[in-house]
Amino acid sequence: MNAYVSTELSMIQMLDPQRHELALLQEAFLNKGGTIEVLQGPSFVPPPVRHEPPPKKKMPKPAAAKPEAALPEPTKMTLREIEREERAAIAAKDRAELVERVKKLAETMNYSQAILRTGLSRKVLFSIAKEHGFKFQPADYKGSRGQKRGVIDDANDAKLAERIKAFMEIGLTRSKAMEQTGLTFKPFIRILAKFNIDYPKRRAGPHPAFFPKAPKRQE
Incomplete structure (x- = not known):
């Protein structure tokens, strides 16, 4: 210090x-007569008071509308399920229309006539009738013990013969043709004989190939 x-x-x-x-x-x-002038120092003048405008209040921005939740795009599995349901609905509608049609025919027709009209087999018609609780009309001819056979409908036989010929041309076997026409064995044979239809029976398949065994070598 x-x-x-x-x-x-x-x-x-x-x-x-x-x-x-x-x-x-x-x-x-x-x-020498000179004078000394004492200069006054600088004086401080405060700046004028600045009147600033009051700050503007910030208006809150309007809340943006929330976008609607986008629906999820259907996946492949969802599309398959939709298509499956549509096909099932169409099949159910067609089935219901077919049942109503067959039921209407059953009021006035027997199985043979319904087969000619719809092209369905006797098995299918029987299944529909059994499932929905109705029956077809009895056939025009039906044999039984002690009774004579009824009158044979030649027009119906002619239609059956045409169908049998068509089945023969496309190569169906006799059993398949009987199934499609709704005939049993005896009526089927009767129509073949009546209209001279040479319906071939089931042919045996080709014989297995035979290859002769080679002779054994002698040592």
Whole structure:
């Protein structure tokens, strides 16, 4: 601390000759009639008060409408299920229409007549009638013990013969033709004989190939 004070005093003493010389020059200037004007220092004028407008209140932004949840795109499995249900609905509608048609025919027709009209087999017609609780009309001819056979419908026999010929041309066996026409064995044979239809019987399949055995080598 003492070293700092001594340094300041030595610097002040070094400026004494300059202050003395300046005082002599000032005195000589005044003696010659000069005047020294003491200028007033700058005065501080505070800036005018600035009146700022009150800050604007920020209006809240309107909430953006939430987008509607997008429906999930149907997956492949969903599309398959939809197509399966549509096919099932169409099949059920077609089935119901077929049942109503067969039921309507059963009111006035027997199996043979319904087969000619619909092209369905006797087995299918029987299944539909049994499932939905109705029956076809009895056939025009029906044999039984002690009774004569009824009158044979030649027109119906002719239609059956045409169908049998068509089945023969496409290569159906006799059993398949009887199934499609709804005839049993005896009526089927009767129509073949009546209209001279040479319906081939089931042929035996090809014989297995025979390969002769090679002779054994003698050692």
